[in-house]
């Protein structure tokens with residue numbers, strides 16, 4: 001694989017409401033972002049597109065899939081967003097009120113914090129790395145691979161390719177209208193944040 005395009009799903013209803021996790025649909029704006037993404041990549045070779053098993057990731061891939069019926073599009077559960085356990089579907093404000101200790105603990109050490117009944121960045125690493133290995137194996141020598149992931153997932157994927165101090169990983173910028181283009185050669189890895197709309 002020469003080019004890895006790391007994309008975050010488009011805007012969802014949960015994003016607008018400030019809720020975390022869940023499995024909500026793209027908003028109209030999110031659908032427009034997905035269309036712009038496909039238009040941006042119209043002339044680019046991307047024979048493999050990996051998504052998570054969540055609706056927002058599949059819906060972001062839909063226009064890409066339509067534009068290139070020959071591409072392999074595959075959902076990997078390894079790329080599902082961090083499981084916030086008992087905090088799934090809550091707003092950060094709700095978490096602060098209902099679970100003040102958990103909220104404070106996460107702010108103190110976001111990387112090592114594990115949600116009650118869920119995951120943390122620290123436990124995510126293993127499954128995300130498994131997903132990256134699986135995706136790259138399936139894609140073989142393909143010139144371009146796209147992963148349409150989530151905020152925490154994409155942070156972990158970026159940190160897999162690029163050196164980042166662990167404590168910085170949960171704060172890496174993962175926008176919805178820009179993607180990370182990672183070029184990995186044997187000698188070095190380059191990355192660029194590219195705006196597509």
Ligand code: F6P
Pocket residue numbers: 015019020021022081082084150151152170
């Ligand atoms: O808010 C969107 C989201 O993808 C949530 O589903 C997830 O819990 C969160 O981002 C991860 O970001 P952070 O670790 O900064 O809370």
